Amino acid sequence: MDLDELYQDLLLDHHKNPRCYGKMESPDKQAEVHNPLCGDVINIELKLDGDVVSDFSYTGSGCLISQAGASLLSEVIIGKNLAEIAELSDTYDRMLKSSVPEEELECLGDLQALSGVKQFPARYKCAKLAFMALNKASKDE
Numbered sequence: 001m002d003l004d005e006l007y008q009d010l011l012l013d014h015h016k017n018p019r020c021y022g023k024m025e026s027p028d029k030q031a032e033v034h035n036p037l038c039g040d041v042i043n044i045e046l047k048l049d050g051d052v053v054s055d056f057s058y059t060g061s062g063c064l065i066s067q068a069g070a071s072l073l074s075e076v077i078i079g080k081n082l083a084e085i086a087e088l089s090d091t092y093d094r095m096l097k098s099s100v101p102e103e104e105l106e107c108l109g110d111l112q113a114l115s116g117v118k119q120f121p122a123r124y125k126c127a128k129l130a131f132m133a134l135n136k137a138s139k140d141e
Helices: 003-016 064-077 082-097 102-119 121-139
Strands: 029-034 041-049 052-061
Touching: 003 064, 003 102, 029 121, 041 064, 041 121, 052 064, 052 082, 052 121, 064 082, 064 102, 064 121, 082 102, 082 121, 102 121
Parallel strands: none
Antiparallel strands: 029 041, 041 052
């Protein structure tokens, strides 16, 4: 199995079996974003311990890329502080747009499965939607 097949299987698994999907009771932060081009929607909910994400959930609808992206994100951010999340978001954004040295991508974990999006610029916002919601939620006072 080559890397592309492995990533495709991983994305399909996260789409069919989403992690952290559902509504959270009494979230500390919440944000919803829409992609008006395709209709994708992601709603992120967070619980924080200081500035560290202690719990994460999401709901939404849309394409495999946006929904698998939110599920993959859930596995990376729990236990991270808001500054670390901002750095992850920057690294992820750079990965979606261009080539980034492999050692810089290690912090993204399985989110690297979406690196192929750089070949399809029209799908960029689909892949970025969960991070857009997370960034919006983390900035809301």
